[in-house]
Amino acid sequence: MSISLLEKYLPNYCLPYLKEWFANYAIHIKITRGRNSKLGDYRKMPDQSHQITLNSTLQPQLFFFVLTHELAHLLAFDNFGNRISPHGVEWKSTFSKMLSESISVYDEDLKPIILKFLKSPKANFMASPDLVRYFHIEDYEDESSYIEDLEIKDQFTYRKQTYIIEEKRKKNYLCTQLKTDKKYIFKPLARVEKIN
Template sequence: MSITNLERFLPEGTLPFLKTWFGEHIIHIKITRKRQSKLGDYRKMPDGSHQITVNGTLQPELFFFVLTHELAHLLAFQEFGYRISPHGQEWKQTFRMMLVGSISVYANDLKPIILKFAKAPKANFMSSPDLVKYFHIEDCEDESLYIEDLADGDLFIYRNERYSLDGKRKKNYLCTNLENTKKYIFRPLARVEKIS
């Protein structure tokens, strides 16, 4: 997929950044359906080209953020070699510079969140509560909320199964599946539907 074909997934003003980052690299961009496990993926192909996948259901600014994350892998490997850790200091440094350098494409209310994240980039998008909450704004019309908003003993539905919230364990939450009575750990920003 060429850079210009990506325009419909991206916010305005991103193409100059992408053209610079893509450089002379041969990059195959694959737009995928929504995946629960990840938003994007990077891998170097046996022929020396690069493949990046990004969920096509993402909001434009999040799509660009994820694409930037994946391109940071390519650029970090190119600059520092393939022996570096995929989400190590070299990747963090590269991703930070890319985020700060392209901050102008993000909405004004998102810029401070991106800049805060860029100070110490994380490998997993879900580890930034501010970003997760920002990109779920449009979902607020439904009945879902974050598990951290519930109280001990509250009942909720997650992926069509009913649970009770037993309590907080360090950073996460211990819950009981009401169908099979097994205990499960939930992250604070899991989206759930409270049962009244």
């Protein structure tokens, strides 16, 4: 897929950065339907080309952010070798540099969040509460809440199942599914619907 075909998914003014980062690499971009498990991923292919998949449902700035994350894998492996950790120091410094270079692409209210994030990039988007909150503002104008906003012993539904919050463990929440009595760990920014 050529960079220009990505334009409908991207925010304004980001193509010069992508053209520089793509350079002469053979990169196959696949746009997928929304996946709950991940926003994007990177793979080096057997023929030495590169494949990046991205969710089609991402807002333009988040699409660009995730694409930058995945391209940082490619550039880190290319610059430092294949033996580096996927989300290790080399990837973090590469991703951080790319975010810093392209900061002008992001909206003014998002820039401080990106600048804070790039000081110590996280492997998982969900590990950055500020980013999660920012990108979910428009998506959740319904009755859903973050689990961190609920109290111990509150009941909630998640994916059509009912749970009760048992306790907080460090940052996460231990919950019991009422139907099966099984225990599950929820991240603080899991979107749930509180039962009143």
